[in-house]
Amino acid sequence: MLATLLLLCGLAAPLHNGPHDGPHHEHPQSETPVWEHAPKASGPVWVGSGDHRYLWNADWLQLPAERDWLGSTHGCIAIDREDHIYFSADTGPAILIYGRDGKLLRTMGSDWGAGVHGLSLVAERKRTVEADKVPAVASGAWAPDDANWQNYGQVLWVAHTARHEVFKTDLTGKVLLRIPWPEASGHYTDPEQYKPTGVVVGPDGTVLVADGYGRSWVHRFDSEGHYLDSFGGPGDEPQNLNTPHGLWIDWSADVPTLLVADRENHRIVRFSLKGEYLGSSDPSSGLLRRPCHVQFRGDLGVVSDLAGRITLLNRNLELVAQLGDNPNEDQRAQYQVPPQDWREGAFCAPHCAAIDSAGNLYVMDWNIAGRFTRLEPAPEPTPDAAK
Helix, strand or coil: CHHHCCCCCCCCCCCCCCCCCCCCCCCCCCCCCCCCCCCCCCCCCEEEECCEEEEEECCCCCCCCCCCCCCCECCCEEECCCCCEEEECCCCCCEEEECCCCCEEEEECCCCCCCEEEEEEEEEEEECECCCCECCCCEEECCCCCCCEEEEEEEEEEEECCCCEEEEECCCCCEEEEECCCHHHCCCCCHHHCCCCEEEECCCCCEEEECCCCCCEEEEECCCCCEEEEEECCCCCCCCCCCEEEEEEECCCCCCEEEEEEHHHCEEEEEECCCCEEEECCCCCCCCCCEEEEEEECCEEEEEECCCEEEEECCCCCEEEEECCCCCHHHCCCCCCCHHHCECCECCCEEEEEECCCCCEEEEECECCCEEEEEEECCCCCHHHHC
C-alpha cells in the first residue's frame, strides 16, 4: 500500500491565478522530476511573537523510507477528536490520515482519483425532544455544549472538484451519500461548470457547498441531499462572492453562522445558515490577500492565505498575528516552487491550515512536490518567568 502512496509522475493541479469558470488546467511536469532538498536553517526557526510565537517544524510528517516527497498537495486538512490529521493528496489514495507523532495511520479513497478539495469532519448527532419523548428528530452536525444532541460518531464530508460532487463517508472511506451537481438551481447547464471546493454541515443536517472553482455560488441541500436554494454568486453587492473557496461554521454564538473564505474579494464573509448576508472583514484593509480557508479552534481562527502567509484571527475577525509571510513576492501563490527554493519561516502558497487540541498549526502549501508544515506553540518567556 505504501508503495502506491506517493507517485511522482503526472501530477497536476488547477491554476490559482484568479476565479475559475472553465476546465482545470494542468501544470507541465517532467516524468522524472529531480529536486534537491531545501537548505536547513542553522538553528531553530520561530515565526510570530509573544503568545503567538511558533517553532517551524518542516520535518514532522514521516514519509516511507523509499520516498523523498509527498507529491502534489492541493486540498484541505481536517482534525478529528483524537487529533488524527486527515488531508487530501492528488496522487495515490485521496486521503492520508496521520497521528500527531507524524506517523501514517491509514489511508482512504484509493479509487476516488485526484480532485479531493474540501474536507469537513462532522460529529453527527441525533436530536431527542424530551418534552414529546420523540427520538431521532433530525441528524446533523454536533453543536458544542448542546445537551440536546447525542453523539452518533464522526463522518467525513468531501468536496470533489473533478467529480463535480460532494459526498459523505465513514472513517474507513465507505461512501454513505452522494450529492451531485445542483441542476435544479438553474445556475448550470452542464455538470462540468460545477467545481465544489468546500462543504460543511449545519446543526439540522443542512449541507452547504461552496462552488469555488465554478460559478461562485453557495448551495444548500437537506440532510438527504435534496437541493434547497443558493446564495452568493457573482456580482458587485456585499452579499456576492468571487471564488468562495472554503467554508466554516462558527458555533460560538447562540445561533451558528457560516464563514466563507471569499478569496478573490480578499475577505471573510459571514452569512446566516440560510444565506442572509451578515457582514465581512474589510477587504481594503490588507488583512487578507487571497484567503483560501478559515478554521477555528476555540477563540482562535487560522486563515490560509494563498499569497504567502498565515493569518490568525479572533472571533470578531480581527487580526491576532500573521505568520510566515514570504518576502519573495515571486514565490507567493506559486505551485511550482521546487523544494530547493523553500525557506524555513516562509510559506509560498498556503492552501489550508488547521489547529489541533494542543494548539499546533498544520499548514498545507499548494505545491508541486508537496509541502506540509507544522507550527508548534513556543510562546516567548515573560520577564517574570525568566527570574
